[in-house]
Amino acid sequence: MMSSQQVSEKCEAAFRQKPTTNEKLKIAVLGGGAWGTALASMAARSGHRVALYARDVTAVDDINRNNRNERYLPGIALPAGIEASTDAVSVLKDAAVILAAFPAQTMRDALGVVAPHVPVNAPVVLCAKGIERATGRLMSEIVSGILPGNEIAALSGPSFAADVARGLPTAVTIAAARQEAADRLAIVLSGPAFRCYSTDDLIGVEIGGALKNVLALGAGAAIGRGLGASAQAALVTRGFVELRRIAEAMGGRPETVMGLSGLGDLMLTCSSPQSRNYSYGMALGAGESLEGRPLAEGVATAPIAAEICVSRNIDAPIIIAVSALLARHLTVDEAVEGLLNRPLKNEF
Ligand SMILES: NC(=O)C1=CN([C@@H]2O[C@H](COP(=O)(O)OP(=O)(O)OC[C@H]3O[C@@H](n4cnc5c(N)ncnc54)[C@H](OP(=O)(O)O)[C@@H]3O)[C@@H](O)[C@H]2O)C=CC1
Numbered sequence: 001m002m003s004s005q006q007v008s009e010k011c012e013a014a015f016r017q018k019p020t021t022n023e024k025l026k027i028a029v030l031g032g033g034a035w036g037t038a039l040a041s042m043a044a045r046s047g048h049r050v051a052l053y054a055r056d057v058t059a060v061d062d063i064n065r066n067n068r069n070e071r072y073l074p075g076i077a078l079p080a081g082i083e084a085s086t087d088a089v090s091v092l093k094d095a096a097v098i099l100a101a102f103p104a105q106t107m108r109d110a111l112g113v114v115a116p117h118v119p120v121n122a123p124v125v126l127c128a129k130g131i132e133r134a135t136g137r138l139m140s141e142i143v144s145g146i147l148p149g150n151e152i153a154a155l156s157g158p159s160f161a162a163d164v165a166r167g168l169p170t171a172v173t174i175a176a177a178r179q180e181a182a183d184r185l186a187i188v189l190s191g192p193a194f195r196c197y198s199t200d201d202l203i204g205v206e207i208g209g210a211l212k213n214v215l216a217l218g219a220g221a222a223i224g225r226g227l228g229a230s231a232q233a234a235l236v237t238r239g240f241v242e243l244r245r246i247a248e249a250m251g252g253r254p255e256t257v258m259g260l261s262g263l264g265d266l267m268l269t270c271s272s273p274q275s276r277n278y279s280y281g282m283a284l285g286a287g288e289s290l291e292g293r294p295l296a297e298g299v300a301t302a303p304i305a306a307e308i309c310v311s312r313n314i315d316a317p318i319i320i321a322v323s324a325l326l327a328r329h330l331t332v333d334e335a336v337e338g339l340l341n342r343p344l345k346n347e348f
């Protein structure tokens, strides 16, 4: 038996361990919205050389002159050292790692435009959470067609841009088909307050990130309609069962979605109005206007996720109901009545 003194010394030693690299690289971030700016801030805090491509000159000037991106991250002071530019060529030149933070539905076009300038030896980390509406493809499938020579990875997990930009503690998962590549990216991208886990289950991680947005819309709609916290918990729990089924059907591993990209992100986005998807759902449930709201990726992912489930015969009534709700084929009350009146069955 160890003495309590030995136990506490061992525990303290474990807490004092530091990440294993001091390597400082050029990181190129593509996309000057909330997430691109937050990831650039995180990388700058780790001491990397950070170049950020945004197409909006106002955002570029705000970042370079004021260390701010007031349009997307109002009131947040960014660290110094992010070099923003509207010139993707200079941003990508000599980059060792590329973080692609365009919205999912524009990833194909936006990355396609800059693809000739992406160094072939730089891994491309996809940071969007969504499934392409027009094709049902995951981001990694799209981008491996555009950049066939590059290592493709995905970064996902519970991480509000405002929290990451402020340097608040956050943990995410980085996935790549080759575990060694995911391990290396996790080491490079982990920072003082940003902890990256790694996995080779790219599909599981991408599905977790994409579908949590759809479920956040549903959870928000339930709360917006005044259905209460118990209904919200039931929707999220049963929605998670659907998410796991879909991940498995598409080739992901069930344990992956029980991690940060899946369960972790559901915990964050299905209960916090800070989530754009959840707050979009709340507005929908409350019958408020949906015009001019910030990006809610689940709105585009829901119909294609529903189509995938129907065409592959995957039992996913909540995801299908969210899609029908968004298309105004169902009201919240009709959706809930339909879900409650399905045939009773064993829970598992
Ligand atoms: N915000 C968050 O907390 C998190 C977001 N994500 C994911 O990151 C992705 C991006 O989200 P987020 O940054 O928040 O979205 P925002 O709406 O904040 O920003 C989107 C950015 O993409 C730019 N953009 C859109 N289309 C193009 C294009 N064709 N070419 C160049 N730039 C383009 C926009 O430029 P412009 O301003 O000129 O329109 C804007 O800078 C989403 O998939 C989201 O789910 C993931 C984790 C956290």
Ligand SMILES: O=C(CO)COP(=O)(O)O
Binding pocket: 129, 157, 158, 159, 160, 161, 213, 216, 265, 268, 269, 274, 275, 276, 277, 278, 295, 296, 297
């Ligand atoms: O993905 C996110 C947090 O992990 C951000 O969620 P929203 O896009 O719903 O704001």
